[in-house]
Amino acid sequence: MSQTTDIQGPPRQSFSIGKIWTDKRTRGLVIQLLATIAICAVVLYLANNVVENFQKLGKPFGFSFLQQESNYDINQTLIEYSSRSTHARAAVVGILNTLLVAVCGIILASILGFILGVLRLSPNWLVNKLAYCYIEFVRNVPVLVHILLVHGILVHSLPKPKQAIDVADSFFLTNRGFFVPKPIAEPLFWAVIAAFVIGLIYAFWYRRSARIKQAATGEQSPVFWVMLGSIIGLPVLVYILTGMPLAWEIPELKGFNFKGGMALKPEFMSLWIALSLYTAAFIAEIVRAGIEAVNKGQTEAALALGLPRRRTLNLVIIPQALRVIIPPLNSQYLNITKNSSLAIAIGYMDIVATIGGITLNQTGREMECMLIVLGLYLFFSLTISSIMNWYNKRLALVER
Amino acid sequence: MSKLTKLAAGAAVAALFAANTSTAGTLDDVKAAGHVKCGISTGVPGFAFTDDGGAWQGFDPAVCKAVAAAIFGDTSKVKYTTTTGKTRFTALASGEVDMLARNTTWTFSRDTDLKLDFVGVNYYDGQGFMIPSELGVESAKDLDGASVCIQTGTTTELNLADFFRTNGISYEAVPIETNDEARTNYVAGRCDVYTTDASGLAATRSSLEDPAAHVLMPEIISKEPLGPLVRHGDSEWADIVRWTLNAMITAEELGVNSGNVDKMATGTDNPEINRLLGSEGDLGAMIGLDKAWAWRAIKMVGNYGEVFEQYIGADTPIGLDRGLNALWTQGGILYSPPFR
Ligand SMILES: N[C@@H](CCC(=O)N[C@@H](CS)C(=O)NCC(=O)O)C(=O)O
Numbered sequence: 104m105s106q107t108t109d110i111q112g113p114p115r116q117s118f119s120i121g122k123i124w125t126d127k128r129t130r131g132l133v134i135q136l137l138a139t140i141a142i143c144a145v146v147l148y149l150a151n152n153v154v155e156n157f158q159k160l161g162k163p164f165g166f167s168f169l170q171q172e173s174n175y176d177i178n179q180t181l182i183e184y185s186s187r188s189t190h191a192r193a194a195v196v197g198i199l200n201t202l203l204v205a206v207c208g209i210i211l212a213s214i215l216g217f218i219l220g221v222l223r224l225s226p227n228w229l230v231n232k233l234a235y236c237y238i239e240f241v242r243n244v245p246v247l248v249h250i251l252l253v254h255g256i257l258v259h260s261l262p263k264p265k266q267a268i269d270v271a272d273s274f275f276l277t278n279r280g281f282f283v284p285k286p287i288a289e290p291l292f293w294a295v296i297a298a299f300v301i302g303l304i305y306a307f308w309y310r311r312s313a314r315i316k317q318a319a320t321g322e323q324s325p326v327f328w329v330m331l332g333s334i335i336g337l338p339v340l341v342y343i344l345t346g347m348p349l350a351w352e353i354p355e356l357k358g359f360n361f362k363g364g365m366a367l368k369p370e371f372m373s374l375w376i377a378l379s380l381y382t383a384a385f386i387a388e389i390v391r392a393g394i395e396a397v398n399k400g401q402t403e404a405a406l407a408l409g410l411p412r413r414r415t416l417n418l419v420i421i422p423q424a425l426r427v428i429i430p431p432l433n434s435q436y437l438n439i440t441k442n443s444s445l446a447i448a449i450g451y452m453d454i455v456a457t458i459g460g461i462t463l464n465q466t467g468r469e470m471e472c473m474l475i476v477l478g479l480y481l482f483f484s485l486t487i488s489s490i491m492n493w494y495n496k497r498l499a500l501v502e503r
Numbered sequence: 504m505s506k507l508t509k510l511a512a513g514a515a516v517a518a519l520f521a522a523n524t525s526t527a528g529t530l531d532d533v534k535a536a537g538h539v540k541c542g543i544s545t546g547v548p549g550f551a552f553t554d555d556g557g558a559w560q561g562f563d564p565a566v567c568k569a570v571a572a573a574i575f576g577d578t579s580k581v582k583y584t585t586t587t588g589k590t591r592f593t594a595l596a597s598g599e600v601d602m603l604a605r606n607t608t609w610t611f612s613r614d615t616d617l618k619l620d621f622v623g624v625n626y627y628d629g630q631g632f633m634i635p636s637e638l639g640v641e642s643a644k645d646l647d648g649a650s651v652c653i654q655t656g657t658t659t660e661l662n663l664a665d666f667f668r669t670n671g672i673s674y675e676a677v678p679i680e681t682n683d684e685a686r687t688n689y690v691a692g693r694c695d696v697y698t699t700d701a702s703g704l705a706a707t708r709s710s711l712e713d714p715a716a717h718v719l720m721p722e723i724i725s726k727e728p729l730g731p732l733v734r735h736g737d738s739e740w741a742d743i744v745r746w747t748l749n750a751m752i753t754a755e756e757l758g759v760n761s762g763n764v765d766k767m768a769t770g771t772d773n774p775e776i777n778r779l780l781g782s783e784g785d786l787g788a789m790i791g792l793d794k795a796w797a798w799r800a801i802k803m804v805g806n807y808g809e810v811f812e813q814y815i816g817a818d819t820p821i822g823l824d825r826g827l828n829a830l831w832t833q834g835g836i837l838y839s840p841p842f843r
Contacts, residue, residue, distance in 0.1 A: 160596065161618055161735065174661045176676045186664035263692040278693055279650055279675070359638075359649040359695050360675065369693070450678040456655070461678075464589045464656035467596070467617035 153470065168466045169194070175461050177452045179368055190462045197457030198479060204374050204453065205440040205483070211379035212439060213432075216386025223391045234387070241384040247445050249381050254373035254449045261369075264360050273353050273364075280366040282354035291348035298341035302333035309333070370451040374443065382439050386432065393428035394420065425498050433491035437484050444480075454479055529601055529733070529740035530574075530791055538580045541567035542600035545585045545681045548706040549814045549821035550606060559583045562814040565804050566604040566625060566731050569747045572803040573796040587680045589656030592617055595734055602744055604731040606700060608658045618735035622745035625730050625807075627827040627836060629723035630659050631701035633708060636718045638695060643722040647672040652685045652694035654678075659699050662725040682707060700727045702815070702823060709820040742790050750797040752839040753779060754806035756830055761805040768798050779842045786842060807837070 123129050157164050169191040176186050181199040184192055222234040241249070261278040262268060268276040275282040306329065313324040342349070354364030397420050405415040446453040447460060454476055463472035533539055543551045543563050551561040559581075568578035586594045586605060594600050596618065607613075608628075609621040632643050632651075640646065643666070653660050655678045667674050677694045679685045686707055689697045697704065701723060708714045731748060733741045754760065757776050759767050768780040777783035780801075781794030788794070804810065811828065815821040829835025 159736075174664055175655075176664045176667075176674075178676045178678070186661075186668060258688065258691050258693045278691065358647060362648065447680075450655075450680075452678065456678065460589060461655050461660070464592065465661070467592060467613075469593055469596070 157470070162467075164470065166471055168462075168468055168471070171466075173462065173465075175465070177457065179371060179452055190458070190466065193462060194454070194458035194475065197452060197454040197459075200451065200457075201440075201443055201446075201453040201479075201483075204371060204378070204443050204446070204451070207375050208378040208382065208439045208443065209436050211375065212382040212386055212435070215379060215383035216435075217390055219383060219387035220390025220394070223387060224394060238384045238387050241381055242388075246377065246381045246442050247448060249377035250373055250445055250449060253377045254369060257369040257373055264356055267356070267361070273351070275354055275356075275361055277361070278369060279360060280368040281372065282361040282364045282366050284351040284353050285363065285365045287350045287352055289348040289350060291345045294345050295338050295342045295348070299334070299338040302335075302337040306330040306333045368451075370446070370449050373449060374446050374451050378439050378442055381442075382435050385435050385438075389428055389431045389435065390424075393424040393426075396427045397423045422498070426495075426500065429491060429495045429498060433488060433495075436487050436491065440483050440487060441480060529737045530743060533574065533601055533740075537575075538582045539567060539571045539574065539602065540582045540584065540600045541570075542584050542586045542591055542594050542603040542605060543567070544605040545587055545683065547606065547682045547703055548710045549819060549823075550702070550706055560814070562626070562810060563604040563606065565810045565814070566744075566748060567602070569751060569800040569804040570602065570744055572799045573743065573747050573750075573792060576795075576799045576803075578803050587656070588654045589680065591656075592619065595619060595732070598734075601740070602731055602733050606703060606729050607732060608700075608727045609730055609732075610658060613732075619732050620735050620738075620741045621730050621732045622741050623730050623748045624728040625748060626702060626728075628700040628702050628727040628729050630662050630698060630725040630727055631704050631723055632696050632698045632720040633689075633704045633717055634696045634720065636716055640720070643720045643724065644670055644672065646674060646696060648674065649696050650675040650677050650694040652677045652679055652688050652697045654682070654685060654699060655680065657699070658725070658727065663698055666724045686710065700729065702729075702821075705823055706815070706821050709822065739791060743792065746790060747797070747800055749839040750779060750800055750842070751804070751807040751810065752830075752837055753842055754797075754801045755808040756832065756839065759801055759806060760809055761802055764798055764801045768795075775842055 123133055154164075170189055172187055173190045173193040174186050175193070177184060177193065177196050179200060180196045181203065182192075182196060184196050219234050219238060222230050223238070225231045225234070258278045261276055264275075264277045264279055267282075270276070273284045309324075309329050310326050313326050317323055352363045354361040354366075356362075401419055401423065402415060405419040406412070410418065443453060444455045447456050450456070459472055459476040463469055466472075541564070543559060543561075546552055547561075549561060551559060551563045554560045558579075564581070564583065567581045567583070571580040572578050574580075584594060584600050586600070586603070591603055591605060591607065592613070595603050604625075606626075606628075607621075609624065613619050614621055632646070634640050634646075646667075651663060651674050653663055653676050660676075660678075663674075663676070675694075677688060679688055682699070682703060685697050685699070688694055689707075690711070697707065699707075701719065704719055708717050708719070711717060731744055733744055753775075754764075757773065757779065759776060759779070764780065767776055768782060770782045771777060774783060778786055780798045781787060781796070785794055787796045790796075805813065808825075808830075811823075811825065812818065815823045817824060825833075825835060827836050829837060831838040
């Protein structure tokens with residue numbers, strides 16, 4: 104503290120009680136101290152209450168129930184799971200289901216949102232107004248209503264398995280889900296994967312060296328075509344050369360339901376579609392605002408310099424727009440993740456339905472299960488935030 | 504936001520803040536509040552439904568009403584809270600309701616680990632399967648690959664998993680929250696089969712457009728003794744609910760019903776009737792009530808048989824036989840301990 108006294112102005116006067124309040128610095132300290140004590144007291148009081156109330160109810164607090172058999176089945180599992188598995192495993196199944204719908208939702212919402220946002224800026228009156236109406240309609244109806252609506256449509260208007268809508272004898276639409284062929288890798292398939300990885304590495308190496316070359320000599324290279332060729336062309340070539348080592352398991356109607364293939368259940372579909380459509384409307388507005396935030400003079404200057412339109416967009420407008428877009432986009436991604444907990448309304452087995460629902464109910468461990476669910480959402484949200492913050496930092500204006 | 508999440512969060516918050524969630528003294532709390540807080544289902548025809556005036560009626564609310572009649576002499580002194588299979592225990596444990604009367608199976612872990620107390624059985628049931636007859640399935644063992652609508656948080660969900668696993672057949676569970684949702688999904692064909700307590704199936708079937716087009720499978724895969732329950736730790740309150748139910752059963756056994764109870768209450772040759780209705784001894788005082796508690800319950804709600812016939816019996820659309828739920832003297836297993 105001594106270093107700061109000389110810039111603090113008048114020399115210290117003798118200590119007096121009143122000064123604790125009148126001196127800005129000590130006052131700040133005192134307030135912070137009091138606040139800290141108050142927060143600690145409240146937390147302690149709450150914790151103490153929990154312990155006491157648990158004792159009164161005669162309920163022990165602990166997480167050992169997670170190791171017991173769950174005894175219930177889950178209809179969509181990304182990992183091996185049966186009613187003999189533990190509650191912990193059921194929780195993991197729920198976590199993966201939440202992540203699945205969140206990640207799929209984020210991807211679809213971003214794509215739709217960007218397209219809609221650009222359409223909103225279209226000089227074409229009809230396109231512009233259509234996008235506007237869509238956004239306004241969707242944004243102003245609660246997301247739960249969207250979810251129930253899509254679910255209702257899928258379950259009530261699609262046919263039962265026996266009358267399935269058949270697309271090319273390999274895709275089937277029913278109210279029990281969309282059944283699609285499932286790829287089954289044969290041994291040689293690893294070669295294709297290897298080719299893909301090599302292609303990917305080469306593509307990025309090529310792009311880097313092309314940039315260095317352009318910076319040094321001004322010469323441009325056909326980056327796009329080379330990247331396309333190595334990332335997609337190479338694996339396809341290897342795939343054909345190795346004799347197409349991928350079999351397809353076609354779904355087949357057996358008894359009550361389709362068997363084999365992959366199934367996208369109506370619960371997943373409706374949650375995914377509804378969350379994406381809803382969030383896309385918000386993202387569209389963010390994208391529009393971001394693009395509009397870039398000064399018109401920037402475009403004009405770039406064009407005046409002779410940059411073609413596409414390059415103007417890629418090199419001048421988008422990088423600047425992204426700086427405005429990323430922070431609010433982050434909160435939309437968080438919204439998708441959190442809104443996915445509405446899954447429970449239609450019986451999609453996410454975290455809230457598994458550990459926060461059936462497990463909670465069958466074991467009666469409300470406190471423990473709720474703590475787990477809380478902790479998980481907090482973890483997801485913080486993870487998404489930090490990824491987006493990292494990306495935002497990378498994009499931020501480097502001031503020289 | 505799901506009701507369960509809200510309730511569970513509520514329970515967690517209650518555990519945090521409630522300085523004193525007392526478990527004892529429920530009767531005093533009930534008297535102070537002026538009503539019994541009763542948890543019922545969200546709606547199962549016959550078992551719990553709202554009448555034209557919007558008031559709850561049915562086989563399960565009748566238990567709540569009998570308790571209110573015993574305490575207050577007024578069947579309207581009940582505050583109903585609808586609970587789903589998943590929310591019910593949290594609602595009870597957190598003190599949102601004082602008792603549950605909603606198709607709830609008495610099981611070991613609920614009675615012990617969940618810190619609840621079942622006070623008796625008002626319907627002996629078992630789990631069955633309902634399926635459209637056009638599918639031509641004759642046994643539950645032929646259900647391989649079927650989609651099954653199942654209420655989450657129930658015993659039936661666990662039985663279902665066991666049944667299919669032990670029989671080595673597969674199924675797709677379609678989890679749902681309420682009986683109504685199950686009905687909608689079943690009608691839409693999202694599931695082939697609906698499984699729950701056989702009584703609930705009969706009730707649900709009666710509400711379908713063409714009940715005759717749906718059959719119950721012959722298999723009953725579990726024991727589901729359904730009964731009212733209270734929180735663990737307040738035996739006095741448990742006694743009141745338990746003996747109100749027993750009074751209704753005993754009344755049927757002794758031939759006391761809502762029509763003749765006034766006459767019987769003036770005194771009969773049967774000492775047990777006299778003790779039950781309070782003209783002899785003072786059983787009411789032993790549970791903190793007055794002499795006429797059971798008389799009021801029977802007068803205002805009816806004996807067990809009356810309630811059964813009124814809401815779910817053979818003459819109602821639900822059309823359930825007494826079966827196991829007949830008195831022990833009439834071939835069933837309904838049996839109340841003596842009033843002595
Ligand atoms: N007896 C089983 C199942 C109880 C149950 O959920 N029954 C259904 C159908 S009979 C029900 O009461 N549904 C009403 C509702 O969902 O509110 C249990 O206690 O777990």
